[in-house]
Amino acid sequence: MKALLIIDMLNDFIREDGSLYVGRKGEELVPFIKEKIEEFRKENNPIIYVCDNHETDDSEFQMFPCHCVANTEGALIIEELPVEKRDKIIKKRRYSSFYGTDLDLYLREKGVDEIYLVGVCTNICILYTAADGRNISYKVNIYRDGVTSFDEAAHEFALKEAEKTLGCRII
Numbered sequence: 001m002k003a004l005l006i007i008d009m010l011n012d013f014i015r016e017d018g019s020l021y022v023g024r025k026g027e028e029l030v031p032f033i034k035e036k037i038e039e040f041r042k043e044n045n046p047i048i049y050v051c052d053n054h055e056t057d058d059s060e061f062q063m064f065p066c067h068c069v070a071n072t073e074g075a076l077i078i079e080e081l082p083v084e085k086r087d088k089i090i091k092k093r094r095y096s097s098f099y100g101t102d103l104d105l106y107l108r109e110k111g112v113d114e115i116y117l118v119g120v121c122t123n124i125c126i127l128y129t130a131a132d133g134r135n136i137s138y139k140v141n142i143y144r145d146g147v148t149s150f151d152e153a154a155h156e157f158a159l160k161e162a163e164k165t166l167g168c169r170i171i
């Protein structure tokens with residue numbers, strides 16, 4: 001079975017007034033991601049929103065401006081994306097969607113062996129989620145039109161690294 005992982009499509013990254021806005025390219029992903037959500041829903045494949053959710057003094061803020069603090073507006077999924085009750089929401093505090101979360105357990109319980117990634121940022125949370133997924137033998141697919149970054153060169157590097165080193169499929 002396959003599952004769609006929608007990573008960090010949150011107000012602080014995607015909205016222009018967000019504290020770690022990735023730029024217009026983030027908003028431009030929305031129609032593509034909506035299409036994929038519909039496609040996965042039609043086949044009854046799990047849809048998982050993975051969401052940055054930090055402590056107020058999270059150590060990540062030594063590297064990045066404060067963002068997606070738990071219980072703030074910035075940490076909410078953008079309203080353009082249709083979240084349904086049956087969708088799974090996973091909160092994470094690190095780049096990888098697997099680190100310190102129950103993603104692996106959830107996927108295994110659902111019989112998922114193949115994940116499809118969309119969201120931001122290609123070179124950060126997408127890449128490290130892909131790496132952790134590959135390390136524990138998931139098939140990992142990344143939609144080229146479904147991911148982006150504030151850093152175009154890093155975006156391209158990450159896709160190449162995911163394909164050539166991690167063995168992901170870039171589709």
Ligand SMILES: [Zn+2]
Pocket residue numbers: 052053054060067068093
């Ligand atoms: Zn973060």
